[in-house]
Amino acid sequence: MAARSLTERRKNETRLDIARTAASLFVADGLRATRAEDVARAAGVAPRTFYRYFATKEEAVAPLFAAGAQQWAEAVRRAPEGLSVPEALRHAVTDALAAEDAAAVASLDWVRSLLRMARESAALRAVWADACHASEETLLALLMERVSAAEPTPELRLAAGVASAAVRVAVESWAAGDAPAGGGGGLAALAVRCLGALDDFPWP
Structure with missing residues (x-):
């Protein structure tokens, strides 16, 4: 149970890190100019990890x-x-x-x-x-x-x-x-x- 809770916390932290990174890029570069791959790179995760959490850049x-x-x-x-x-x-x-x-x-x-x-x-x-x-x-x-x-x-x-x-x-x-x-x-x-x-x- 404790291990599962820790895993969930880490997942939530990763989701929030990606969200903040996405918002920062949207503000700096514009929503249209920002790709999901740009968000993943800036957040320090692989694109496949990004898509494991979010279907689109907007959902991030x-x-x-x-x-x-x-x-x-x-x-x-x-x-x-x-x-x-x-x-x-x-x-x-x-x-x-x-x-x-x-x-x-x-x-x-x-x-x-x-x-x-x-x-x-x-x-x-x-x-x-x-x-x-x-x-x-x-x-x-x-x-x-x-x-x-x-x-x-x-x-x-x-x-x-x-x-x-x-x-x-x-x-x-x-x-x-x-x-x-x-x-x-x-x-x-x-x-x-x-x-x-x-x-x-x-x-x-």
Whole structure:
């Protein structure tokens, strides 16, 4: 079990290394000019290793999108039990998207650059859409746990969908502008604002 866990960690680290390398090359050289082989070479892996993890060069940045979604999911899970669902969601985005250190700011800067590129790339938009869908499914499972639901009712699916959409709109709106990652005008504040627009929603 321990050996398998170590192997999985190494695989995840390799995936993230490739993702960061791909994002760096996309920003420096342009998405169209960058080949999967260029990413593999810069990441120090063989092309066959690259294709073992990713089917296309665009998919190589999926771990960067997934990392942010995972942070939000973990923050929802950590939210105090006494909070209502909307309170827990606002607490979670404040926690996960606060960008309080250099690593968090750098990660959000990658996301901003990639989402701007996605305007001109259907393949990159598809990667972002897949990440958003996966995040919504994770949130649905967390909401089920939070309200002790045995089944994913339509109401819970709707709650996960609108909450995920609010955060997605916040991320995309922030990425389209020039506001800093943190602070009062940062991403966390914008996400709280978008969730606040749902105050009249019938949360479970």
